[in-house]
Amino acid sequence: MKIIVLVKQVPDTYGERRLDDTTRRIQRSGVDLVIDEITERAIEVALTEKDTHDAEVVLMSMGPASAAEMLRKGLALGADSAIHVVDDALVGSDMLRTSAVLAAALQREGFDLIICGNESTDGRGGSMAAMVAEQLGVPHASYLNTVEISTSAVAGERAGEQATRVVRAPLPAVISVTEHNPEPRFASFKGLMRAKKKPIHTVKLSDLDIVEPSSHSAVRSITQRPARAAGRKIVDDGTAANELVEFLTSSHLI
Amino acid sequence: MPQILVLVEHSQGKLTTVTGELLAAAARLGEPSAVLVGRPGIGDSLMAELGALGALHVYVAEADAADTLLVTPAVAALDAAAKAAGAVGGVLITASIAGRETAARLSVRLDAGLINDAVDLESTDGGIVATMQALGGAFTVRAAAKSLPIVTIRPHAITGAAPAAEAQRINVDVDLDAAPAAQITAVHAEATATDRPDLMSASVIVSGGRGLGSRENFALVEQLADVFGAAVGASRAAVDADYCDHNMQVGQTGVTVSPDLYIALGISGAIQHRAGMQSAKTIVVINKDADAPLFEVADFGVVGDLFTVVPQLIEAVRARQQA
Numbered sequence: 267m268k269i270i271v272l273v274k275q276v277p278d279t280y281g282e283r284r285l286d287d288t289t290r291r292i293q294r295s296g297v298d299l300v301i302d303e304i305t306e307r308a309i310e311v312a313l314t315e316k317d318t319h320d321a322e323v324v325l326m327s328m329g330p331a332s333a334a335e336m337l338r339k340g341l342a343l344g345a346d347s348a349i350h351v352v353d354d355a356l357v358g359s360d361m362l363r364t365s366a367v368l369a370a371a372l373q374r375e376g377f378d379l380i381i382c383g384n385e386s387t388d389g390r391g392g393s394m395a396a397m398v399a400e401q402l403g404v405p406h407a408s409y410l411n412t413v414e415i416s417t418s419a420v421a422g423e424r425a426g427e428q429a430t431r432v433v434r435a436p437l438p439a440v441i442s443v444t445e446h447n448p449e450p451r452f453a454s455f456k457g458l459m460r461a462k463k464k465p466i467h468t469v470k471l472s473d474l475d476i477v478e479p480s481s482h483s484a485v486r487s488i489t490q491r492p493a494r495a496a497g498r499k500i501v502d503d504g505t506a507a508n509e510l511v512e513f514l515t516s517s518h519l520i
Numbered sequence: 521m522p523q524i525l526v527l528v529e530h531s532q533g534k535l536t537t538v539t540g541e542l543l544a545a546a547a548r549l550g551e552p553s554a555v556l557v558g559r560p561g562i563g564d565s566l567m568a569e570l571g572a573l574g575a576l577h578v579y580v581a582e583a584d585a586a587d588t589l590l591v592t593p594a595v596a597a598l599d600a601a602a603k604a605a606g607a608v609g610g611v612l613i614t615a616s617i618a619g620r621e622t623a624a625r626l627s628v629r630l631d632a633g634l635i636n637d638a639v640d641l642e643s644t645d646g647g648i649v650a651t652m653q654a655l656g657g658a659f660t661v662r663a664a665a666k667s668l669p670i671v672t673i674r675p676h677a678i679t680g681a682a683p684a685a686e687a688q689r690i691n692v693d694v695d696l697d698a699a700p701a702a703q704i705t706a707v708h709a710e711a712t713a714t715d716r717p718d719l720m721s722a723s724v725i726v727s728g729g730r731g732l733g734s735r736e737n738f739a740l741v742e743q744l745a746d747v748f749g750a751a752v753g754a755s756r757a758a759v760d761a762d763y764c765d766h767n768m769q770v771g772q773t774g775v776t777v778s779p780d781l782y783i784a785l786g787i788s789g790a791i792q793h794r795a796g797m798q799s800a801k802t803i804v805v806i807n808k809d810a811d812a813p814l815f816e817v818a819d820f821g822v823v824g825d826l827f828t829v830v831p832q833l834i835e836a837v838r839a840r841q842q843a
């Protein structure tokens with residue numbers, strides 16, 4: 267079984283994240299760039315399958331040069347190889363364009379199962395698994411809290427606002443996993459040493475069988491919300507509850 | 521005026537409130553048209569109500585498999601309705617999990633730009649412009665899509681209503697065997713359906729964190745919430761420790777909320793939690809650690825033990841309400 271995990275590099279959610287005033291894109295300089303937390307769990311789902319069955323695990327990312335370092339970390343966890351789609355012409359791609367390029371690279375590589383995160387922490391589109399599946403003409407089973415992989419199908423519990431659902435799709439398919447899946451393993455020393463020798467293949471737009479897609483959506487303006495200032499802070503001496511009620515009453519909240 | 525297609529949301533044979541919101545948004549942009557997909561008979565049962573909510577046309581796609589295939593029936597119905605309608609100015613879908621994925625597949629099928637989680641929409645000379653909140657509400661972004669925009673809209677963000685209309689029914693055929701799809705083999709409704717307001721639309725939210733210490737103690741959060749008629753939220757630490765259900769999580773990877781009042785109990789205020797609640801109008805924090813970062817955004821902070829302060833607060837609020 268060949269599993270391709272789509273991994274994304276994002277600004278660390280522990281740092282201050284910004285949109286750049288001029289490019290109107292997410293600011294990538296001067297911030298720590300990390301592997302998206304949920305795509306880390308997507309790698310873990312693939313590696314768990316590799317632990318118990320015969321599976322090849324390939325990582326794929328579309329992103330700037332800096333993404334190579336993140337792919338190397340994923341290789342240290344145990345993935346076999348990585349594909350880095352990198353091209354200046356891809357800067358600022360919207361979701362539709364990103365999905366077209368990823369799908370073309372996935373088609374070129376061949377796959378049985380594609381695993382995504384359900385939602386990235388920066389764009390938060392929550393749409394990529396379904397888009398890539400539509401581009402490839404395969405089913406998607408997404409927002410999975412649990413994943414069961416067999417030789418011919420993938421199944422699991424799908425998250426939902428009012429109900430969870432048990433879903434099942436024949437392979438080849440695209441799935442996405444939620445943060446309820448297990449946390450990633452740690453890289454071993456041996457894993458780190460081996461990762462240095464594993465291949466990261468670089469793919470440019472011209473390598474792909476694709477009519478150059480253009481972005482269909484564009485940001486017109488961005489405004490930053492003014493920072494919040496702290497208000498009153500009291501230490502409870504037995505009267506705090508009453509003072510809080512006074513505050514809520516004077517603010518017309520009770 | 522171009523038609524604006526709205527995907528009807530219904531559950532157990534009834535329309536959900538977001539359908540009216542989507543039709544209200546559509547009326548600002550063009551002619552509101554509803555697209556209804558479901559099991560045979562759904563059209564007859566919901567036509568009149570859709571007209572009352574402002575739909576001029578209702579495209580009805582009925583199929584036995586409508587409830588058992590994941591996302592693809594709605595995509596096929598919207599695609600067929602778009603073809604039947606001719607000139608379509610946009611497609612509006614609720615920003616739920618299924619809604620985002622329907623929009624995603626449709627955007628590829630129609631080669632149309634996708635805008636997710638809009639909180640407002642307007643028609644301008646340059647086309648439809650959507651307003652979104654980015655990076656946990658820290659930024660407001662306005663975006664437009666070339667050609668036909670497909671927009672998912674955050675539930676309860678749109679107010680107002682479309683004028684009632686005499687809805688015209690147009691049946692559309694969908695071939696659900698045509699596209700490969702995942703099967704839904706079982707549905708498990710959340711066990712904790714309560715009478716409390718919905719987290720995303722509540723005007724008051726009481727949230728609990730790891731400081732509650734156990735599922736039993738988490739009941740204190742619910743008791744305070746009930747005094748205010750509030751929804752109950754939680755931090756990820758509380759969810760991970762199984763003090764409460766995961767659909768209560770507020771923050772970066774949970775729900776984004778902007779209530780009039782947000783009361784946080786035993787939550788430290790990690791940046792990922794603040795990302796989901798810092799646009800609340802008024803924030804109250806109760807935490808025993810005076811250095812907890814959530815105090816930095818609190819309009820009123822109490823440094824104290826929540827197990828002492830909250831029971832007193834419940835009494836004091838009740839007394840005030842009765843006065």
Ligand SMILES: Cc1cc2nc3c(=O)[nH]c(=O)nc-3n(C[C@H](O)[C@H](O)[C@H](O)COP(=O)(O)OP(=O)(O)OC[C@H]3O[C@@H](n4cnc5c(N)ncnc54)[C@H](O)[C@@H]3O)c2cc1C
Pocket residue numbers: 272273274291292302304305308326327328329359360361362364381382383384385386388389390391392393394395483633634635636654655663
């Ligand atoms: C604040 C903000 C708002 C945006 N709004 C829009 C918008 O309204 N419309 C629009 O078209 N674009 C938008 N974008 C651009 C969009 O985020 C990018 O195109 C992005 O590459 C893909 O979307 P996502 O991260 O939201 O995907 P999601 O659907 O949230 O990602 C889910 C999964 O897809 C995979 N994935 C996503 N991107 C990549 C990648 N580059 N390489 C490998 N795997 C990947 C990962 O497995 C990830 O976990 C926005 C970006 C930002 C920063």
Ligand SMILES: Cc1cc2nc3c(=O)[nH]c(=O)nc-3n(C[C@H](O)[C@H](O)[C@H](O)COP(=O)(O)OP(=O)(O)OC[C@H]3O[C@@H](n4cnc5c(N)ncnc54)[C@H](O)[C@@H]3O)c2cc1C
Pocket residue numbers: 279303387728729730731732754755756757758769770771772773774775785786787788789790791792793796806807808809812824825826827
């Ligand atoms: C990518 C990513 C996404 C994330 N997404 C989210 C998200 O969506 N939502 C979210 O909440 N977190 C999220 N997190 C996790 C976040 O970083 C924090 O770990 C989490 O918010 C901590 O929850 P907490 O405040 O309940 O717990 P803690 O940080 O442990 O805080 C508990 C607080 O309770 C106080 N306390 C303890 N006992 C009492 C008492 N008796 N009386 C009063 N106060 C008391 C303590 O002083 C402390 O401040 C995310 C993390 C990552 C990396």
